[in-house]
Amino acid sequence: xxxxxxxxxxxxxxxxxxxxxxxxxxxxxxxxxxxxxxxxxxxxxxxxxxxxxxxxxxxxxxxxxxxxxxxxxxxxxxxxxxxxxxxxxxxxxxxxxxxxxxxxx
Numbered sequence: 290x291x292x293x294x295x296x297x298x299x300x301x302x303x304x305x306x307x308x309x310x311x312x313x314x315x316x317x318x319x320x321x322x323x324x325x326x327x328x329x330x331x332x333x334x335x336x337x338x339x340x341x342x343x344x345x346x347x348x349x350x351x352x353x354x355x356x357x358x359x360x361x362x363x364x365x366x367x368x369x370x371x372x373x374x375x376x377x378x379x380x381x382x383x384x385x386x387x388x389x390x391x392x393x394x
Contacts, residue, residue: 294344295330297386298376302342307333309342326362328373340372347379347389354393367394 295311302309312325312332324330329341345353353375357363366373377389 292386294346294376294378297378297388298342298344299331301376301388302331302333302340305336307335307340309333326360326366328357328360328362329366338372339370340374341366342374342376344376344378347377347387350375350377350389350391353377354391357393 295313299309299311309331310333311330313322313330315322324343325332325341328343330344331342333340333342343353343357357373357375363373372392372394375391375393377391378386379389381387
């Protein structure tokens with residue numbers, strides 16, 4: 290069964306003990322997904338911190354990092370103490386999903 294990067298990241302963050310919620314929404318009229326503040330797919334709280342996760346394919350990690358770094362919201366999220374990470378997902382040689390996590394806080 291196929292799963293999206295967002296669903297895989299949601300599962301991982303919950304396994305790490307966070308209360309995690311998808312915050313991107315889909316505009317059915319425009320057929321476009323909208324991330325929270327333009328950069329966050331999942332908000333996670335727990336372990337004394339708040340984390341914003343941008344989930345994507347392994348090949349799109351660099352473009353997502355650039356998108357986040359170019360965002361006006363990043364400074365405000367950092368000032369609020371949020372940790373911001375990008376989750377890049379790719380299949381390894383054995384066909385298993387592998388996570389590459391990049392912290393850009």
